[in-house]
Amino acid sequence: AQKITQTQPGMFVQEKEAVTLDCTYDTSDPSYGLFWYKQPSSGEMIFLIYQGSYDQQNATEGRYSLNFQKARKSANLVISASQLGDSAMYFCAMREVSAIMDSSYKLIFGSGTRLLVRP
Amino acid sequence: DAGITQSPRHKVTETGTPVTLRCHQTENHRYMYWYRQDPGHGLRLIHYSYGVKDTDKGEVSDGYSVSRSKTEDFLLTLESATSSQTSVYFCAISTGDQPQHFGDGTRLSIL
Numbered sequence: 001a002q003k004i005t006q007t008q009p010g011m012f013v014q015e016k017e018a019v020t021l022d023c024t025y026d027t028s029d030p031s032y033g034l035f036w037y038k039q040p041s042s043g044e045m046i047f048l049i050y051q052g053s054y055d056q057q058n059a060t061e062g063r064y065s066l067n068f069q070k071a072r073k074s075a076n077l078v079i080s081a082s083q084l085g086d087s088a089m090y091f092c093a094m095r096e097v098s099a100i101m102d103s104s105y106k107l108i109f110g111s112g113t114r115l116l117v118r119p
Numbered sequence: 120d121a122g123i124t125q126s127p128r129h130k131v132t133e134t135g136t137p138v139t140l141r142c143h144q145t146e147n148h149r150y151m152y153w154y155r156q157d158p159g160h161g162l163r164l165i166h167y168s169y170g171v172k173d174t175d176k177g178e179v180s181d182g183y184s185v186s187r188s189k190t191e192d193f194l195l196t197l198e199s200a201t202s203s204q205t206s207v208y209f210c211a212i213s214t215g216d217q218p219q220h221f222g223d224g225t226r227l228s229i230l
Contacts, residue, residue: 004161093162107152
């Protein structure tokens with residue numbers, strides 16, 4: 001069965017420093033996608049970044065980058081130059097292709113990492 | 120925002136009562152999803168829809184039913200609410216393999 005593991009329940013980082021949030025996954029499907037979402041204290045889920053299993057390069061979106069190591073089955077999120085507004089819960093998720101409709105994908109989420117940025 | 124409205128945003132009800140949560144989208148996206156979020160579990164899929172009247176079960180579908188009679192509306196129903204269904208419920212939409220975009224959530228408390 002497909003599974004996402006986030007082993008860091010909570011982390012601290014100093015403002016302006018970089019931080020890496022860990023995510024490992026398990027799947028036997030050769031085609032999959034990995035996502036990161038941010039959930040601030042206000043509760044909404046915000047999409048940050050996506051990496052496809054066949055993508056040759058690591059995804060980047062502004063200060064966010066994804067360190068994708070396929071052989072190790074890891075998809076760590078790197079946030080550069082942390083800001084106070086980065087304090088939030090971060091969820092890693094994997095796309096699972098539906099058995100019925102292969103374009104109707106379902107997401108499997110990890111349990112999340114709470115990041116606190118210190119001033 | 121992706122044009123997703125969940126209603127109500129907060130609800131308190133008693134065990135055994137029926138509850139319906141509504142997700143409304145203005146994006147005309149084909150796919151809609153209901154998740155629940157509980158401490159220590161991240162988000163777990165309850166049901167999803169891949170078109171009008173087309174739905175399928177997710178990981179934690181027991182005790183829930185859904186309906187989608189129009190593209191824009193996806194309803195989640197708890198026929199007889201139990202305290203274990205106290206949670207935060209999120210609706211999401213997508214066009215397919217694009218990232219899912221989420222509503223703001225409904226906080227449901229069952230006493």
